Amino acid sequence: MELYDSEEQQVEAIKDWWKENGKAVIFGAVIGLGGLFGWRYYQDSVLQGQEAASEAYTSVITSLQTQGADAEASIQTFIDANKGSEYSVLAALQLAKVQVEANNLDEALAQLEWAKANSKDDALKAVTSYRIARIQAEQQNYDGAIAELELIKDPSWAGRIAELRGDISLRKGDEAAAYAAYTEAQQAEDASQTLQMKLDDLAK
Template sequence: MADDIFLTPEEQDERARQWLKDNGPALIVGVVLGLGAIFGWDYYKTSQLEKAQAASTIYAATVAQVTSSELADVSTKVDQLKSDYAATPYAAKAVLIKARQLAQSDLDAAFTELQWVIDNAKESGLVHTARVRQAKIRLEQGDLDAAKQLASHQPSEAFTSHYSEVLGDIAVEQGEYTAARAYYQAAVDGLVEGQSAYAQVLSLKLERLPEAESVSADDQSASE
């Protein structure tokens, strides 16, 4: 206070002791909380780093196993990543590997695994990858409406080409070759750096398109 300058040293000491007596507990609590927040944050960061490292190790083992044999059973490792390390990108990446394996024999099971990625992955690239693959599964199953709905999501720039290609494939199945041509061309135009080699695949799809739309049997009968 302003009148402290008029107190004797003894009186100032007594006032200081009284202030500590009145405010000391709150001061100690504040210090403890502050230190707890600092050390708590450090512990959290360390814990997260350790989790990421553990998940990375399991994922690397998964990749090595599949590299050794495409038919290797990675279920145990993938399930462990899903249950213990779902918040890491390694879990979603491992699930994508498992879904690719399942797609060889069980499309519905593969679709379910891909949905896990969509529901749990934090990285948009992994989510888009899973959704594009889901669209391809529905296309392979002949569910063109579901495939088109999945492929019609607003993509990030890196996935514009992938979505456009799937929409082109759907249009081909529907006999809408003009639309297919537009989608394939959009896929070519949407290629980003690092995807240029895939332009040959898209160009081949464009070259194989019929020039005219397909004519249904009913339309042909009517014209006769």
């Protein structure tokens, strides 16, 4: 570091340094503050967008609950307008549920396939795959249903997966495979209360 003989020399050195570097310092400060305020604005915008999507989701789901299939057009509009958001995936799941209740299985399956393809959440993907498998089993696409169940890797689904495999085996007329699957399902943490009844029916 250069040594200065007097305060005057230090002042002159600072002035010279500022002449050479002052513009760069100011520019850097402006960029830094601009970036900070820009980031905050971006965060505020994202938060406002999320809040708006949340309110719109609540509104369309309320309509779906009160109007059923009659609200299908409005919820589809919401889904189309919010692609890229998990709210659209949740809405598709709810719409598929209503479509299943109305026995529109092909439409429900299409909604669930879309939801699975567009969700970034592993938990939602597991829910979606399970519901797809149930519809496929209902449509007697048993191989497709089993393949879909194999996509679910979360161990917390083990009981439900084994039970549905048992249901599928029973529909195919394979009582031995059904009994084995139900017995396996009973050992899982998420075992349903209906399993014993199903096992009892097979034992008769």
